[in-house]
Amino acid sequence: MSxxxxxxxxxxxxxxxxxxxxxxxxxxxxxxxxxxLREVTRAVGVAPTAFYRHFRSTADLGVALVEExxxxxxxxxxxxxxxxxxxxxxxERAVGLIAHHVETHPAHVRFIARERHGGVQSVRQAIQDQxxxxxxxxxxxxxxxxxxxxxNDDDLRMLAHLYVDQMLMTASxxxxxxxxxxxxxxxxxxxATRQMRLISIGREHWLD
Amino acid sequence: MSxxxxxxxxxxxxxxxxxxxxxxxxxxxxxxxxxxLREVTRAVGVAPTAFYRHFRSTADLGVALVEExxxxxxxxxxxxxxxxxxxxxxxERAVGLIAHHVETHPAHVRFIARERHGGVQSVRQAIQDQxxxxxxxxxxxxxxxxxxxxxNDDDLRMLAHLYVDQMLMTASxxxxxxxxxxxxxxxxxxxATRQMRLISIGREHWLD
DNA sequence: AATTCCAGAGAACAGTTGTTAACTGCATGG
DNA sequence: CCATGCAGTTAACAACTGTTCTCTGGAATT
Numbered sequence: 001m002s003x004x005x006x007x008x009x010x011x012x013x014x015x016x017x018x019x020x021x022x023x024x025x026x027x028x029x030x031x032x033x034x035x036x037l038r039e040v041t042r043a044v045g046v047a048p049t050a051f052y053r054h055f056r057s058t059a060d061l062g063v064a065l066v067e068e069x070x071x072x073x074x075x076x077x078x079x080x081x082x083x084x085x086x087x088x089x090x091x092e093r094a095v096g097l098i099a100h101h102v103e104t105h106p107a108h109v110r111f112i113a114r115e116r117h118g119g120v121q122s123v124r125q126a127i128q129d130q131x132x133x134x135x136x137x138x139x140x141x142x143x144x145x146x147x148x149x150x151x152n153d154d155d156l157r158m159l160a161h162l163y164v165d166q167m168l169m170t171a172s173x174x175x176x177x178x179x180x181x182x183x184x185x186x187x188x189x190x191x192a193t194r195q196m197r198l199i200s201i202g203r204e205h206w207l208d
Numbered sequence: 209m210s211x212x213x214x215x216x217x218x219x220x221x222x223x224x225x226x227x228x229x230x231x232x233x234x235x236x237x238x239x240x241x242x243x244x245l246r247e248v249t250r251a252v253g254v255a256p257t258a259f260y261r262h263f264r265s266t267a268d269l270g271v272a273l274v275e276e277x278x279x280x281x282x283x284x285x286x287x288x289x290x291x292x293x294x295x296x297x298x299x300e301r302a303v304g305l306i307a308h309h310v311e312t313h314p315a316h317v318r319f320i321a322r323e324r325h326g327g328v329q330s331v332r333q334a335i336q337d338q339x340x341x342x343x344x345x346x347x348x349x350x351x352x353x354x355x356x357x358x359x360n361d362d363d364l365r366m367l368a369h370l371y372v373d374q375m376l377m378t379a380s381x382x383x384x385x386x387x388x389x390x391x392x393x394x395x396x397x398x399x400a401t402r403q404m405r406l407i408s409i410g411r412e413h414w415l416d
Numbered sequence: 417a418a419t420t421c422c423a424g425a426g427a428a429c430a431g432t433t434g435t436t437a438a439c440t441g442c443a444t445g446g
Numbered sequence: 447c448c449a450t451g452c453a454g455t456t457a458a459c460a461a462c463t464g465t466t467c468t469c470t471g472g473a474a475t476t
Binding site: 027029030031032033034110113114116117118119121154155157158159161162165169172190191194195198199200201202203204205206208 | 238239240326370398402406
Binding site for chain 2: 452453455456
């Protein structure tokens with residue numbers, strides 16, 4: 001692999017990325033279903049027809065954005081759920097990781113939160129597929145945890161589902177508090193931490 | 209109150225409602241930020257300019273839809289959280305109420321789920337305001353429950369928040385499974401029930 | 417060095433959009 | 447019964463949309 005691709009394909013990928021970036025920017029103040037192809041090309045500074053060299057439609061571009069936003073997130077998931085430390089330490093680290101990711105990729109997070117239930121079917125589907133993969137990975141990680149001894153498959157899946165949803169909820173909360181005073185951001189940390197702690201407690205007593 | 213309003217204002221409210229209904233229908237396949245005013249009036253069968261007699265913009269119409277979708281939901285909230293029965297019975301009833309509401313008002317539920325993180329600021333704000341009211345009501349109901357004895361204000365609020373979010377998550381799940389085979393719908397009931405049960409268990413052991 | 421390929425430009429299309437202004441007809445209040 | 451108010455109509459506007467076809471310059475291939 002890593003075949004140094006010619007200056008031709010390199011330039012193509014460059015404009016393609018520029019289109020993705022511009023779209024992501026424009027999507028901070030609207031939904032994908034109202035994003036126009038001309039709007040995107042205008043923001044990049046290329047002719048409208050150039051768009052078709054890279055995407056069939058804005059919906060197609062949306063699907064590409066889903067992969068950009070979620071595809072590279074799988075490694076993080078693993079370190080979030082599994083690994084060492086007692087319960088409180090793991091929770092603290094998970095919340096910290098989420099907060100950090102929202103701070104470094106706010107537009108991506110906003111895009112996912114917005115389009116997860118958004119008006120474009122194919123994009124909704126792409127997000128659901130990725131989240132389903134996340135859920136499976138979390139479930140696999142949970143299965144290895146000694147706390148989950150004796151849990152059946154359905155219960156593991158419902159807990160994984162709960163964790164993934166909770167992650168997104170927390171990320172969305174951080175997003176809304178991004179430009180808020182630090183006081184409120186700490187309240188978000190507090191709420192998220194306590195919610196995860198409550199879930200954790202429920203988990204420990206599940207088999208009673 | 210209840211002053212039988214003249215046939216003039218009656219007709220006005222009628223077209224206003226027709227605009228709201230038509231918009232709600234159109235919003236099943238797109239987001240509010242891409243909903244055109246002409247699109248709505250065309251669906252109703254009135255002139256585009258008639259729109260301005262009722263709403264400043266489609267965003268304004270969206271805010272009205274929020275109140276229609278969530279405003280009448282407050283009484284239900286109360287019966288969902290509080291009232292009699294042991295833990296499992298209350299959960300079963302809550303999940304049933306949510307499922308029923310999704311079946312009878314699917315478009316409203318879809319609208320809220322979609323626009324909660326959608327591209328129109330004022331509508332997002334309106335939804336957040338209503339949800340904050342819900343959270344306060346749930347918190348008040350929780351405070352009266354003997355299980356919550358000894359809980360401080362912050363913990364009550366975080367639990368109320370968790371319940372409200374869980375309610376929306378569940379509603380969204382039911383929505384996606386609306387036209388799916390009954391088998392999958394029962395799986396949704398199962399997952400939602402177990403998640404609430406886990407939360408309930410965590411709640412009982414919170415003060416350990 | 418000659419040829420093919422292709423990312424992007426340019427122009428034109430039919431259709432759409434939000435908003436304005438001036439109007440019409442009918443229910444309302446004096 | 448007559449004058450006023452106002453929901454909804456009609457017509458027109460400039461601006462915008464997605465998509466098509468044709469063209470061009472320079473990289474890639476032979």
